[in-house]
Amino acid sequence: MRRQIQLNTHISAKFNQELESLKHSVLTMGGVLEQQLVNTLVALKEKAPSLAERVALNDSKVDIMETQVEQECMRIIAKRNPTAGDLRLIMTVSKTATDLERIGDEIARVARLVTLNKIPDSDLVFTGMLDIGNRNVSMMRATFDAFARQDDKAAILAHQQDRDIDRVYKKVLEQTAAEIQLNPAEINQWMDVLWAIRSFERIGDRCKNICEYVIYLTYGRDMNSASMKKTVKKLLK
């Protein structure tokens, strides 16, 4: 059964406040990451190592935020004994924070490619990378929006954006393989590019995970279950 979790309806006003600020913390983390990704893409496009350096350094901020969110989740579980939707929200926030921290690591890995000046010479690969990056930004925005509104339909639509990312990823991977075949001596340089492309693809996967948590939050069921797949089909009709 689908349920929107009402955060402001507990008898304890303090508990309402704690859940609100927990939810808000995820969105704050998301906002920082979105900016990090946009900055990385600008750095990549304009070949600006100083901006990329800043992105790589900022990653520690995201790590600190993740630790704070985890501690707050633990504190609320210990002190409030949350149940049902509240418990699902806390678990969702905790798992989302972990995925966000990983997204931060992936972004930093791409940023390091720019700081090390290992941007691919091939126009095709370079444009492909920017394409995946831009798709990531759009998917991230849609994911955080779905999370903020606890909107399962929006989460499913965001979830489906990963298919496009995977398709572009496959294409860029093939182009990179072709480049490597042309210049096998530069394999080391290309390995870093491959890792960066892989990182972009992983960001999509992580966003997909978050979308699944949002659906779990409203339905209380794992999106991969057969019954949930039916629900997804029904929702999208």
Place this chain on the structure above:
Amino acid sequence: MLKLFERDILSVEEISTSQTGIDVRDLCVHLNGKLVLNHINLRIPKNKITAIIGQSGCGKTTLLNSFNRMNELNRNHTCNGEVWIDDRNIYDRRERVSMLRTQIGMVFQRPNPFPMSIYENVCFGLRIQGEKNRRKLDDSVERALKNAALWEEVKDRLFDSALLLSGGQQQRLMIARALALEPSILLLDEPTSALDPLTTLHIEELINALKKQCTLVIVTHNMQQAARVSDYAAFMHKGELIEYSDSDSLFTMPAKQQTEDYITGRYG
């Protein structure tokens, strides 16, 4: 450093003298020849909620009672040590116990309204103090009932018998009766153990609101309640204070193994 969550709770070590509401120094209490409190030292912060937890018979209520010298109702008692409230030791010979108890309110496990009207119950303490001005009494009753979140429910029947109220309302009436004297400290001994879970949450919300105006100390068997409601928590065992810290730390990362065993249900 970036902080996602704001906290206004200091660690126990950081509580300064000016922030202390009750300072217990080396307190030992014997009741009927038995040592009930063994060298207790703790600083209870002002305008915060402190919970005392522990097994039955560990001395929680005795400790609470020693804050308003209620233990003296037991003739066979001895008390050594000091309890400092507002820069004075309440066990000093010059201390006037009746005055002390106007400053320190107490609410018990079972609501015990007097068989009189709601109004008379609330202004009972004020009348004992000699207050006769009707307007002042009216104001105090209204303020106390509002602070106890009971005003809206009883404002049209203030002169009905208090015994007609429900259990939750009676308990809030007891809080209002204590608040009418504008105490600086409110002691709560298992205030919700006779109430249903929802009424309990309402009383807890009230307790939380009251910390703006007074220091609260709550004794409870209900560990979840202690976790929910308190800012600081003290764990006692066999008359000794085992651990005292901010409740966030105590319930997530207790320093002592004994506390961990108790709060995780491994004790005994």
